[in-house]
Amino acid sequence: MQMYNISLIFVAYGPPGPLSYGVFFLTLVTYFATVFANAVLMLVIYCDTSLHKPMYIFLFNLAMNGLIGSSAALPNIMSNMLVEIKLISYNSCLLQVFFGSFYASCVYGILTVMAYDRYVSICKPLQYYNIMTTNAVRLLLGAVYIFPICFLAVQMHLTSNLPLCRYTVNKLFCDNLAVVSLSCVKSALVDVYGLAGVVIFVVFPLSMVILSYVRILSVSLKASANGKNKALKTCAPHLITFINFSTSVLFSVIYNRFNNYLPKELNVFMSVHFILIPPLLHPLIYGMRTESISKSFRKILKKRIFTVEFHLQSEDNSKNISL
Template sequence: MENQTTPPYFYLTMFKDLGYLSFVYFGVALITYGSTVLLNVVILLVILRESELHQPMYIFISCLSINGLYGTNALFPRLLRDLLSARPAVSYSACILQAFAMFTYASCEFTILTLMAHDRYVAICRPLRYHSIMTAKAVALMVAMAWLYPALTISMGTVAAVRLPLCGNEVGKLYCSNWAVVRLSCVSTAANNAYGIFIAVTTVFVPFTYILFTYVKILVICRKRSTEFKRKAFYTCVPHIVSFVTYSIAIFCEITFSRYEGELPGIVAVVLSLEFVVIPPVLNPVIYGMNFPVVRRGIKKALQKTKPTSFFNS
């Protein structure tokens, strides 16, 4: 048996096959990183500044932007550095921290999307009780649970992973993930795998099922209502549906990559491994910024205030 140890460094092996493409990826990653930060910060500032946006739906949108910034900053700074390194290496503690951040980002995205689905369900199916159900206290409690539950459960999984003796230090990804570290263990990981399934069920599959349930109920209600009611319901639900479907596909791609790691062509592996933390944070602020007139007005107002005053108009 190989020596059981805790390696001081992990080597990210997917970088070694990039060659000259690493410079191309660096440029694309830098532009994507800057665009993601800019778009989400704009959405956050607009929702913060405009009092008419201090409503549950927009609070949940701001939570999506915060989570997008969290996931983006967990990935891109190190990714940009590693793309220019001859042999990217990450310390054990930094790898575990990044794995925790990426996992909590992924889980919180689903829990926040669940809150948004619940908000739309109450607004459409129980409109007369909306304000009594979606109170400020209830919204604050839901937001807290959407962040704290994934953080708590994933913290416990991370502690369990840290206790495992490892017999290798090569991670076949562009970033550190909990599963990539666990699979390097010299001993049985049955308990870790079982707990990982528990986390997946409670932070992914249960929210996924509830979101589907809410839209089934919304469709049932809409069938009995007027065309105008259906139009308004469709208008308010489409952005969330797009976000939900996009993220579900992205997570499926990440699971596929984890299953067939090492068996996929380089560019396919890169896309599948990064899609879940690249596309949603870019797409979400664009969807919500363009779809809701009140958000568009807030953005236009902010842009007008930042325009420099002309010398001739002063």
Template sequence: MVYLWKPQQVLAVLVLMMLMFTVFSDYGPLRYLFFGLSLLIYITIISANAVIVLSVCLETSLHQPMYIFICSLCLNSLYGSTGFFPRFLMDLLSDTHFISRPFCFIQVYIMYTYLGDELNILTVMAYDRFVAICQPLQYHSKMTFRMVLLLLTLAVLHPVCILGYFVYQASSLPLCGNSMNRVACNTWSIIELSCVDTTVISIASQIFAIISMFIPLFFVLYTYLRILLVCRRSSSEFRGKALQTCLPHIVTFGNFCISLFCEFSLSWYNVDGLTTFATVLSLEFLIIPPIINPLVYGLNLPQIRRVIFAFLRAGKRLHLP
């Protein structure tokens, strides 16, 4: 027996298969200004991170653990930005703000794996600085290319596998609504639209998020406490070199922790009364770290700065008649 669906039934299924962003409003001509500013930010992120990646890849003197980790950090910024900005730019120019359910969960997966990878890479970088400063004689035997590859693989695969499971569980939930007051898909917002009791998955995801944030945070604090104790017993020249290599990481890690705190705080609590303010803060982890990271490392580390300037001078000479 074959059943034919009525047009009303087809329309209902299509509506449930789509999620709608309600935070976008009709800004009129201002939408083009917002689009131009967002496009400029996206181009800046791509350009700044690509410069660092190319510098590390093309310059053999930068094929060292610390610079490989910095390159990985910039590649992750490109990955996370690409999961958000193209769709966001389309929504700014569009009158209808719909996204298919599968693509919504793909966006969730990309953005959260970006967060997890970023946090893990920053934690691995703290361990690298700890070994370099506290155990300098063992650095080359411990931080071999094989060890660097293993650490990066674990840092990347851990969020990919664990978050993949949570996103899969969220994607299997039946939804009774299709409107989100967000500029991008968010797991907590989707769970709130579910027709069934989501207490278990909500508690499990919150526990996982807290553990995933605080374990790396405590580890980084421990490594820098050990580094501080070693620097106190060392010469001023040693302290200066240690500060030169650790300061960029401290800045990027602190900035990322603030971004992470803003994102999860806004996700867990109802912020409908602070729509504009919440919208700006919800984008912080997607904009500030990808811009800050290459600028901090490119401007503060003389090795990377020299390579960038050398490439710029070589490019100018190539354009001379």
């Protein structure tokens, strides 16, 4: 990998002012809410042993990746809103590309294995615990993380070896297409490799999820009314989450291809939607739509409140006795 002791300049930001300060505040609140919501969801799943099941283990990893995605670029975006010249080192830009791509690839991978988990649960209920064993869950999660890391490491190597002729990035944060567009030359290998990444990490997962739900739908239509309601409750959070994330990916694709032809305000929204909205909505969707998680959260909260009240009462009793 070539090491560049240079800095890139973001030119998509406006100058510091009331508007940028307002956007900074909204972004900061959203970021803190995202961290809080995902951390709470992870804590609930970790603390409640009744949730130590494949679906919730996958959900734990989805929340963890939400933290990675929002933290990959949002702190840098917020800092750029407060300074006159928006600089980032070339190596930091590549790291931002890597973690942003890793977040997207892993989220799609996790949503795919979650769809498979729902398929086995609904279509093969008697075989569920024989199929979704602890080893199977580990293998699925291993594939979700290891394969993107290996693929993206090669992509970063190819991208970093491209010679640079330009040093201005017309976006709010770095992505691979933005860095590649700074190069003096066109590389067919980089283009083909990037296209392969889209097929592997977007098209293939999308196809697997659609096939899973086609099979789930065909089985659910033959079930009783109670079975249909149960299947709907089980799949609704995942389906909403998948549609939400796919919409964000679509926005990102549109932004990458047509950002020079879109209004600036729409550009800003579409560029940050991908890392701003899904990481916040995913834990909220599962927290509100999944009954077992809601029950576990209330149980932990009541237990915590009861512990605090008991501690305060004990202190009061101790004081009264001493008096």
